[in-house]
Amino acid sequence: MTVPLTTTEFGTIRIGHSRVSLDSVVYHYEQGATAERIAESFPSLDLAEIYAVIAYYLANRESVQEYLRGQEAEADALQQQIESDPR
Numbered sequence: 001m002t003v004p005l006t007t008t009e010f011g012t013i014r015i016g017h018s019r020v021s022l023d024s025v026v027y028h029y030e031q032g033a034t035a036e037r038i039a040e041s042f043p044s045l046d047l048a049e050i051y052a053v054i055a056y057y058l059a060n061r062e063s064v065q066e067y068l069r070g071q072e073a074e075a076d077a078l079q080q081q082i083e084s085d086p087r
Contacts, residue, residue, distance in 0.1 A: 003056040004049045013067065015053055018044040023071055025053050026064060 004016035013022040020042045028038045035050045042050075057064050 001052055001055070003052050005053070005056070012071070015042075015045055016049055018042070020045055022053065022057075022064070023068060025050060026057055026068065029054055029057065 005022060006014045006016065008014060014020060015022065015025060024042070025038055025045075028041060033041070035047060035054060038050050039045060039047050
């Protein structure tokens with residue numbers, strides 16, 4: 001099975017050729033959303049892509065969680081930088 005993941009030049013993992021991030025799909029899944037419900041939230045994804053991403057996440061939970069922690073740390077650092085800029 002091919003997992004439709006694409007890494008952008010900024011290190012963000014997106015689903016296929018969409019702008020939907022891996023973070024978004026994993027977040028919804030962890031909140032209890034079914035693949036069908038995720039498809040309703042992100043109409044640019046098809047159900048097969050969503051199931052493939054969920055299967056990838058379940059098989060690689062630790063590495064995906066590490067990626068998500070890194071994304072969160074980068075977002076926190078950016079927010080601190082924005083908040084500390086007196087302009």
